[in-house]
Amino acid sequence: MSKPLRALxxxxxxxxxxxxxxxxxxLAFTLTIKDHRFEPSELQVPxxxxxxxxxxxxxxxxxEFESHDLKLEKVIPGxxxxxxxxxxLKPGTYKFVGEFHxxxxxxxxxxx
Amino acid sequence: xxxxxVIVLREVLEAALVVxxxxxxxxxxxxxxxxxxxxxxxxxLGALVVAAFADVLSAxxxxxxxxxxxxxxxxxAVAMLGWHNVWMTxxxxxxxxxxxxxxxxxxxxAKPLYALSIVVAMAVLRxxxxxxxxxxxxxxxxxxxxxxxxxxxxxxxxAGLVLAxxxxxxxxxxxxxHLFTVTGWLILLLAAGMAAQAAAYLVQADILPxxxxxxxxxxxxLPDDSVIGKIMHTLVGYTARPYGIQLGFYAxxxxxxxxxxxxxxxxxxxxxx
Numbered sequence: 001m002s003k004p005l006r007a008l009x010x011x012x013x014x015x016x017x018x019x020x021x022x023x024x025x026x027l028a029f030t031l032t033i034k035d036h037r038f039e040p041s042e043l044q045v046p047x048x049x050x051x052x053x054x055x056x057x058x059x060x061x062x063x064e065f066e067s068h069d070l071k072l073e074k075v076i077p078g079x080x081x082x083x084x085x086x087x088x089l090k091p092g093t094y095k096f097v098g099e100f101h102x103x104x105x106x107x108x109x110x111x112x
Numbered sequence: 113x114x115x116x117x118v119i120v121l122r123e124v125l126e127a128a129l130v131v132x133x134x135x136x137x138x139x140x141x142x143x144x145x146x147x148x149x150x151x152x153x154x155x156x157l158g159a160l161v162v163a164a165f166a167d168v169l170s171a172x173x174x175x176x177x178x179x180x181x182x183x184x185x186x187x188x189a190v191a192m193l194g195w196h197n198v199w200m201t202x203x204x205x206x207x208x209x210x211x212x213x214x215x216x217x218x219x220x221x222a223k224p225l226y227a228l229s230i231v232v233a234m235a236v237l238r239x240x241x242x243x244x245x246x247x248x249x250x251x252x253x254x255x256x257x258x259x260x261x262x263x264x265x266x267x268x269x270x271a272g273l274v275l276a277x278x279x280x281x282x283x284x285x286x287x288x289x290h291l292f293t294v295t296g297w298l299i300l301l302l303a304a305g306m307a308a309q310a311a312a313y314l315v316q317a318d319i320l321p322x323x324x325x326x327x328x329x330x331x332x333x334l335p336d337d338s339v340i341g342k343i344m345h346t347l348v349g350y351t352a353r354p355y356g357i358q359l360g361f362y363a364x365x366x367x368x369x370x371x372x373x374x375x376x377x378x379x380x381x382x383x384x385x
Binding site: 064068 | 242246315335337
């Protein structure tokens with residue numbers, strides 16, 4: 001096997017190894033948006049575990065869930081909900097906002 | 113009003129910079145303004161449609177419609193940018209050497225202008241639909257929001273235009289001999305950055321593996337959501353905390369376009385086909 005090819009297959013196998021276990025997920029948390037505020041505004045989650053984040057937008061207008069800390073970005077139309085997958089987090093605080101109403105719509109996820 | 117303006121600016125920034133680079137890259141090509149205008153109009157109409165059907169799009173592909181849509185739009189732009197660069201190596205030299213005789217290049221140039229028109233449309237479409245939803249939300253909040261809406265929109269748009277115009281005039285000051293080299297590199301970096309961004313959407317959708325959560329973290333130096341961060345994001349694909357796979361997509365895009373350009377260069381040296 002040539003060197004670049006070996007390197008490539010290594011990356012590929014590494015990728016699969018990191019990727020496959022991710023399918024075991026049953027942990028889920030829910031955030032609700034109402035009057036351009038998140039409820040709860042602080043979410044406690046276990047560190048190192050992948051989980052599903054359900055964001056329900058009860059407002060009639062769209063909101064953009066955005067978190068640079070979590071690297072997530074998704075528009076949630078009014079009166080609908082979005083499912084996001086949060087990858088295993090290191091212990092710490094991760095901020096998120098509703099980009100369309102950044103003044104009021106903010107919160108954080110605390111991973112422990 | 114300022115808060116609204118900042119969001120508007122953030123959303124129009126990418127499209128504004130893309131348009132200014134495209135205009136500089138097609139300097140001296142007849143009819144380019146019309147092509148760019150078509151792109152803006154098509155992108156705006158598309159953005160309105162996407163915003164109107166935002167709920168349908170979000171629900172599509174078991175909730176991953178948005179991510180897949182954004183990634184697709186970006187990949188289309190990447191392909192068109194790459195194609196433009198390859199084409200420019202074949203025809204750009206004659207354009208640069210003799211600006212007066214661009215007539216023939218322009219005729220054969222119908223295709224790449226079409227490509228750049230699509231690039232503009234894609235840039236406007238993606239950010240535009242978010243902008244429409246944001247502004248619609250303000251409008252629905254009540255009649256008292258009219259100044260907020262109009263003022264914030266005008267201010268944000270004006271700021272975006274100022275940046276784009278500044279970028280354009282900075283670029284066209286580059287001597288004609290080097291202009292296409294400079295815009296060629298800008299377009300290449302633009303394409304690589306878009307490919308990396310598309311990869312991030314596919315990681316979010318869980319379609320691609322991350323291959324490393326944060327290869328580096330420069331969010332304390334230059335946050336993604338700052339205006340300068342956003343400008344750097346558009347121009348060179350800056351991300352404060354990139355996934356490994358984003359770097360991979362970035363590098364592969366650079367390599368593929370450069371290799372295709374070299375091949376095109378080789379065939380351009382031979383007598384014209």
